[in-house]
Amino acid sequence: MSPRVGHVITSGNTREAADVVSPLLSVSNLHKTYGSGPSAFEALKGLDLDIAEGESIAIIGKSGSGKSTLMHLLALLDRPTSGSIMLDGTDTSRLSAKQLNQTRNSAFGFVFQQFFLNAQASVLDNVTLPLKIAGVGRRERTAQGIAALAQLEIDDKAGNRANDLSGGQKQRVVIARALINQPRVIFADEPTGNLDTATGAVVEDILFDLNRRRGINLVVVTHDEELASRCDRRIYIRDGLIAAREAVAA
């Protein structure tokens, strides 16, 4: 069912791209309730979802549908009220706060609608932030940061202040930052929402290219049908449940 090639290269290692045998992320009967008592709001009402290794998936829904909540739970930014999230066969509810932090730091990359760049810091410092959090030394950080920027063809801006870049350049920096820790999944929340059509298309190309060539999973939250249609699978969320699933017609 997957149009991907058999082998993908990730962080220099060859990894077997297995089919849905053991999903990277597996969600079952996921509930998330905000608040309690009469004012409680049930954002997710028992949702099941498997995401295979190397897959790109779009989560689509209106605001308030629960799509962002789902992404936050998948990205281990929040804990579900009930239900389980398995990452690589490990039940994430058993992980300690420290292990969750480490997992997010080493396995996930984040691209948000807003750039969340430190305007005064240099582009390089912004890009290497995940490595700094991971405790990588300065020299190693710089080398990897330049390499990540080179992949996105903005290494000439490494010394610039983040504030001096255009919107498209900023989003490239954000992608470089999401890539620098060699993640297995990139979570993108409306990655093109703040960009004009042309720039947005370039950023999309970059993301899907990473997915295709390096086998990095993409989890895209969007209400842009055009962006969603480029993903392997589309999940439509309505009122906390999956309303429809669509696989790409190869």
Place this chain on the structure above:
Amino acid sequence: MRGVDVLSTAFKNAFRSRLRTSLTVLAIFIGAFTLSLTNGLGTGINQYIDDTVASVGVDDVMTVTKASEEEPTDGPAEYDPNQIAADGAPGATATALTDDDIDTIAGIDGVESVEPSKSVMVDYVRHDDGTRYQLSVAEFVPGMRIELVSGEQVDLDASDPELVLPESYVEPLDLGSAADAVGQTVVLAVTDATGEQVTTEATVVGVAEPGVLTMGGAVPNDVLAAELYDLQTTGAPEAETTRYAEASVSFDTSGGATQTEALQDRLADAGFTGSTLEDQLGTITAVIDGIVLVLNGFAVIALVAAGIGIVNTLFMAVQERTREVGLMKAMGLSSGRVFSLFSIEAVVIGLVGSALGVLGAVGAGQLVNGVSGDLLADLPGLTLIAFDPVGVATVVLGVMAIAFLAGTLPALRAARQDPISSLRYE
């Protein structure tokens, strides 16, 4: 995140909003500056007193008075025929020592010798029928060494009356230079008990620098002191001549402080109060320490206000960086590290402010010392504001501790932030 990265990030963050940080640093600067200066004042004055005591080197003599038998009461004090005026505040009295008391003291274990001090009121001093000047005669403590401009110390065993004259008398008495004054003879006058003014002569053996101990008075040797006392008490009833305000007791210092204390205890048991020069100066030191403490209190109030400034500054920083904190937490930064980032930022602000404050105080101290050298010329060797490394380090570390405490509140808020709502924060 590595410790060194936490440090450097916190340091950079502290100066991201330069104006705001500078103003907070300024507030801390003022507090640290004041605290260092008041501390320096205490250190300077106490150092001067210590140095003075050291140069005098009288550590084997204590002043003994008769302990007051009655506790002070609110009502009028009962008349005590043995009471005489004592040094100190006007109206202060002490119970006089009699010859019997002197014998008792001499008999106490550990007392090597006892000498009743004979207070003398000199009417005037005069040289060569010139102008007559008032002169006070300083309390003479055996073993005392006076800072001299010229000449030498009075000779204890000399059979001729000698005295050391303060430098300020040399010119008015027409003695020429300080060196010329040595060896000349001056006339001293006292009024005896019958009201008659009598004079005696004494040789100037030394000229004294102004100092704390002599208080601008002349220092006689034993012979002169005895002679003046005899002249003064001529015609007085015997009961009057054998009453002394205090006595000087020589003792062996080889036993150290414990032996000295034991001797003081024995004196106390016999009904006397013995105090060494160090004790007496210790009182002055204690008073100065008290004053400095009060001044420090004001400086600490300024520092507490500055600490609240830090709280405010950091709360604003946390607010500003809500999304950044959210992002870093999403990327796996632990709450503990977030707390460290903000609390170290507070400590950095405290460190910069206090370091500048201490430096400023040292600079201001140099200026003040330059000026006070001219204004307080009577106290040579006085460094009005002195800094000791321990005091300076205490101020800097104390301010950093205050800054850390001030930073905990905002740092806790940042550490507790939920990454999701932080990222949504507009």
